[in-house]
Amino acid sequence: MSGHPAASDDAGAILPPRRDGVRYGRILLKLSGEALLGERQYGVDPAFCTFIAKQVKDVQDLGVEIGIVVGGGNIFRGLAAAARGMDRATGDYIGMLATVMNGLALQDAIEREGIAVRVMSAITMNEIAEPYIRRRAVRHLEKGRVPIFVAGTGNPYFTTDTAAALRAVEIGAEVLLKATKVDGVYDADPMKFPNAKRYDHLTYQDVLRDQLKVLDAAAVSLCQENELPIVVFDLHAPENITRVARGEAVGTLISAATGGVTG
Secondary structure (H helix, E strand, O other), X not given: OOOOOOOEOOOOOEOOOOOOOOOOOEEEXXXXXXXXXXXXXXXXXXXXXXXXXXXXXXXXXXXXXXXXXEXXXXXXXXXXXXXXXXXXXXXXXXHHHHHHHHHHHHHHHHHOOOOOEEEEEOOOOOOOOEEOOHHHHHHHHHOOOEEEEEOOOOOOOOOHXXXXXXXXXXXXXXXXXXXXXXXXXXXXXXXXXXXXXXXXXXXXXXXXXXXXXXXXXXXXXXXXXXXXXXXXXXXXXXXXXXXXXXXXXOOEEEEOOOOEEOO
């Protein structure tokens, strides 16, 4: 729990401390909207939300605190709409609302696993979500709840990757987990180039210099400034989140250390 003392719940009971054998006590998981598609072409796949929820429960059972940032690309993507003539700010605001829908769907799935969840929105909508307040988010984590951060940063022109980096830094997360469809960062698109090589380790500068598209530059720079490591991993492997929390080598680690390509 990132060095925090044991927290108490609303009834005053003391929650169990973090167990041994865990490298990261507080993590921020970034889910793209597309991840929630599952086998569908549009919208949210409840079965895949359940799959994610079970992974969240597994990592919580280790005594790890987890927050989630979710995108909205499965419903609406502001940048794509701007390319077709829509005002960019308007498109981005619509995209923020899409993340709220995804957050509510994910909240329902995680609650069905018996975990308390709070959807926290950067845009005020009191009837369905709490306003995002950093200290309140940290308190939810300390009490064993899962905060789901929606509506990005609340500002247009910023991606949900940047929102994830920002929230991770704000809540004192020890690592940012970027969930993808492949098992790390490659030197070329592995879907198009079968001989593409996967990186085990990259520096922030590697990502920025080579313009690797795993996260946008603003998100990477924010992580670099705050020495927040990033792990890019395959979401579809059911134990990957818990493996990362334990400190196992999963996917690609982006940090200040030397990078390299796997053999």
